[in-house]
């Protein structure tokens with residue numbers, strides 16, 4: 001291991017690459033079944049959803065188109081403010097489309113709660129959510145989420161799209177970080 005190896009900054013791996021890929025396969029099979037005969041517009045929420053978008057879209061057998069939105073709900077800290085700003089809007093018109101929002105994590109739920117109603121107001125046929133991770137103990141709003149990979153404890157995690165100061169997104173696992181990363 002070289003001195004800059006990212007794994008030295010991890011405390012505990014919650015889900016390995018294999019477990020994540022297994023879950024993606026499971027979720028994709030369920031989604032294919034539920035959307036039989038319908039095209040899906042996958043909406044990825046940048047930047048965290050980059051991995052789940054790439055993996056889920058490739059695991060699906062349905063016809064899929066992809067679009068991206070970038071929103072900001074976190075200030076400089078690690079607590080969601082609930083005030084969401086659109087940094088990049090969708091390129092597509094949602095009218096009559098079956099929209100499936102792909103997310104890496106639902107923490108307070110504030111980002112998705114806002115996003116779901118924003119997209120619903122654009123006239124789609126349906127809006128559902130697929131999130132790889134969810135923290136039930138951190139929920140601040142009731143959110144109807146149709147597809148969830150794993151429910152996790154209320155701990156800050158990284159990997160599989162999730163970052164600290166833009167690092168760790170490239171990890172193929174989900175992990176907590178070692179205390180020295182914060183020091």
Ligand SMILES: O=P(O)(O)OC[C@H]1O[C@H](OP(=O)(O)OP(=O)(O)O)[C@H](O)[C@@H]1O
Pocket residue numbers: 045046047048049071072073074080103104105106107108109110111112162163
């Ligand atoms: O449920 P919430 O408490 O609202 O938190 C979830 C949001 O936080 C993360 O995004 P972040 O704002 O960190 O941006 P990023 O995807 O660019 O990392 C994550 O990707 C979700 O979009």
Ligand SMILES: Nc1nc2[nH]cnc2c(=O)[nH]1
Pocket residue numbers: 105106107155156157158162163164
């Ligand atoms: N990296 C990271 N970003 C988040 N955004 C909301 N919750 C989390 C989390 O646990 N980790």
